[in-house]
Amino acid sequence: MIFRASQLFLPTLRDDPADADAVSHKLLVRGGFIRQVSAGLWTFMPLGWRVHRKVEQIVREEMDAIGGQEILMPLLTPIELWETTGRANAANFAFRVEGHPYLLAPTHEETVTFHAREIQSYKQLPQLWYHFSVKDREEPRPRGGLLRVREFIMKDGYSFDRDDEGVKRSFEANREAYKKIFARCELEAYDVQAESGVMGGKFSVDFLAPSGSGENVLVRCENGDYAADGDIAQAVPHVPTFPETLVSAEEVVTPGITTCESLADFLGIDVAATSKAMPVTKPDGSVVLALVRGDDRLSEMKLYDALPGASRPSTDEEIRAAFGASGGSLGPVGFSGEVIADETLRDGQFVAGANKDGVHLRGVQAGRDFTPRFADLREPKEGDRCPLDGGHLNFQTAVEVGHIFNFGSFYSKPLEATFLDEDGQEKPLLGGSYGIGPGRVMAAIVEQHNDDNGIVWPASVAPYDVHVVALPGAEEIAEQAAEALSALGKDVLLDDRDQRAGEKFADADLIGCPMRITAGKKSLEDGKVDVRDRATGEERRLSVADLGKEAW
RNA sequence: CGGGGCGUAGCUCAGCCUGGUAGAGCGCUCGCUUUGGGAGCGAGAGGUCGUCGGUUCGGAUCCGGCCGCCCCGACCA
Numbered sequence: 001m002i003f004r005a006s007q008l009f010l011p012t013l014r015d016d017p018a019d020a021d022a023v024s025h026k027l028l029v030r031g032g033f034i035r036q037v038s039a040g041l042w043t044f045m046p047l048g049w050r051v052h053r054k055v056e057q058i059v060r061e062e063m064d065a066i067g068g069q070e071i072l073m074p075l076l077t078p079i080e081l082w083e084t085t086g087r088a089n090a091a092n093f094a095f096r097v098e099g100h101p102y103l104l105a106p107t108h109e110e111t112v113t114f115h116a117r118e119i120q121s122y123k124q125l126p127q128l129w130y131h132f133s134v135k136d137r138e139e140p141r142p143r144g145g146l147l148r149v150r151e152f153i154m155k156d157g158y159s160f161d162r163d164d165e166g167v168k169r170s171f172e173a174n175r176e177a178y179k180k181i182f183a184r185c186e187l188e189a190y191d192v193q194a195e196s197g198v199m200g201g202k203f204s205v206d207f208l209a210p211s212g213s214g215e216n217v218l219v220r221c222e223n224g225d226y227a228a229d230g231d232i233a234q235a236v237p238h239v240p241t242f243p244e245t246l247v248s249a250e251e252v253v254t255p256g257i258t259t260c261e262s263l264a265d266f267l268g269i270d271v272a273a274t275s276k277a278m279p280v281t282k283p284d285g286s287v288v289l290a291l292v293r294g295d296d297r298l299s300e301m302k303l304y305d306a307l308p309g310a311s312r313p314s315t316d317e318e319i320r321a322a323f324g325a326s327g328g329s330l331g332p333v334g335f336s337g338e339v340i341a342d343e344t345l346r347d348g349q350f351v352a353g354a355n356k357d358g359v360h361l362r363g364v365q366a367g368r369d370f371t372p373r374f375a376d377l378r379e380p381k382e383g384d385r386c387p388l389d390g391g392h393l394n395f396q397t398a399v400e401v402g403h404i405f406n407f408g409s410f411y412s413k414p415l416e417a418t419f420l421d422e423d424g425q426e427k428p429l430l431g432g433s434y435g436i437g438p439g440r441v442m443a444a445i446v447e448q449h450n451d452d453n454g455i456v457w458p459a460s461v462a463p464y465d466v467h468v469v470a471l472p473g474a475e476e477i478a479e480q481a482a483e484a485l486s487a488l489g490k491d492v493l494l495d496d497r498d499q500r501a502g503e504k505f506a507d508a509d510l511i512g513c514p515m516r517i518t519a520g521k522k523s524l525e526d527g528k529v530d531v532r533d534r535a536t537g538e539e540r541r542l543s544v545a546d547l548g549k550e551a552w
Numbered sequence: 553c554g555g556g557g558c559g560u561a562g563c564u565c566a567g568c569c570u571g572g573u574a575g576a577g578c579g580c581u582c583g584c585u586u587u588g589g590g591a592g593c594g595a596g597a598g599g600u601c602g603u604c605g606g607u608u609c610g611g612a613u614c615c616g617g618c619c620g621c622c623c624c625g626a627c628c629a
Contacts, residue, residue, distance in 0.1 A: 502589035
């Protein structure tokens with residue numbers, strides 16, 4: 001089909017919007033793909049919606065290919081369902097409908113499980129249902145254009161199986177479908193073990209796409225054998241240079257020294273040979289000491305895993321009461337509460353606070369001077385090695401473009417979605433959830449596919465296949481070129497506006513269709529047009545007749 | 553929710569410090585000339601300066617409240 005730029009609502013902007021920071025945010029707004037309505041609320045303009053639909057269609061095809069069946073569930077969700085599963089109170093991220101017993105669905109596990117109650121027999125399993133629908137979430141802080149929003153369209157799929165084997169099969173089928181989706185979108189994305197959230201199932205995988213702007217850190221081994229979310233990555237730090245070993249811990253006066261760095265300087269030792277004490281207070285009021293190496297940072301996510309429950313950093317008063325000293329001089333020796341030490345502290349002797357202001361202990365050894373529980377607590381950092389093969393680890397900011405996880409009978413039990421199994425037993429359905437946000441995928445694609453002049457869409461998701469630029473005098477030839485391509489089934493954007501050549505070229509680069517065809521003065525002489533590859537900039541001259549013969 | 557920044561024309565911004573009644577560039581409309589990488593000349597349209605209140609003879613400008621937006625952090629099925 002041919003689409004005439006002179007008649008489209010395609011407001012491109014010469015300048016970057018003042019409030020944009022992320023590349024995808026700037027380019028999608030400048031290119032006229034999206035417009036902001038309010039914080040985290042966006043309208044997809046005609047061009048942006050075309051791209052969104054292309055991404056959707058790829059997702060749809062891959063879901064159908066693994067037996068998915070498309071449905072559509074309502075946005076309004078009875079709160080009663082959420083009360084039944086116990087999520088009503090936890091759902092502080094949901095928008096309530098004031099005066100009505102509904103909430104605007106932030107996700108659809110409850111609703112889909114409500115329908116799954118119609119499944120009666122193992123003979124009907126497995127099932128895989130999915131829909132594209134609006135999700136509303138009270139995000140604390142929307143940001144980065146489409147990267148984090150309060151309302152968005154999500155493809156959420158849900159599987160129901162009879163046993164663990166089926167669950168695993170459904171999960172892996174979806175994992176593979178997701179890989180195909182990202183490959184078709186030419187989006188570089190990695191499946192990594194997800195941080196264990198509230199669901200906490202062992203099948204919980206995030207798909208992270210490296211991008212210039214994002215909220216996740218993707219940790220990846222140079223050898224390609226390891227990829228993980230920075231929050232839970234198990235990276236191997238360098239081995240510290242230890243000072244001489246002591247038979248027993250001894251005090252050393254360290255006046256005014258409260259940081260590990262200054263402590264190491266003062267003693268002339270490796271910071272990695274010191275330990276850092278992070279006291280936290282549990283909900284019951286007891287103080288637990290988390291201990292990491294002096295050159296490491298405590299990962300709150302890992303601490304949460306090691307110490308379930310909502311613990312928080314202890315207050316100065318609590319620290320004083322529990323240790324008899326202030327922050328900066330704290331250590332495990334002599335502390336009566338629980339100590340959780342990072343694995344890096346298992347072997348070797350470290351300098352630790354002496355629980356006396358201005359005093360530290362050298363030669364402190366786990367097992368001899370204190371008895372900790374060991375856990376992985378450290379935040380991975382640049383310079384760490386791969387836990388599998390010792391390779392160099394790369395750290396990249398990334399966007400979560402998909403999340404798949406298994407929720408077992410978390411919803412089916414309370415909602416009484418059961419089936420009769422082969423053995424005559426009534427059992428709860430075992431569910432899985434598979435989410436992907438086409439809008440976020442769009443933004444991630446732009447993050448990965450752009451240059452100084454604008455977006456470089458992969459052909460599979462480009463708003464149009466070809467952008468035909470008609471320059472003065474050659475309108476006729478441009479029309480012919482557009483017709484020829486349209487006849488081949490291509491979607492053609494024909495720039496027939498009364499604008500300068502430079503402006504048309506700049507817009508074409510910004511909008512980023514994979515191919516640009518220019519008909520101008522030269523075309524009047526030889527009947528040929530310039531065919532330019534957006535990604536490579538390569539240009540060749542072809543006759544309009546040859547356009548149809550070329551492979552695209 | 554904590555920290556920081558910003559709200560002036562459709563867009564990007566200046567003016568504010570040192571109060572005197574609003575500007576530039578781009579875009580838009582009309583005319584003429586131009587026309588292969590964001591044209592030139594001429595003539596126009598367009599803003600209750602986020603909002604409410606205070607100080608003042610006088611507020612875009614000074615003071616306070618509120619609202620909105622962006623960034624960092626917290627949070628994130």
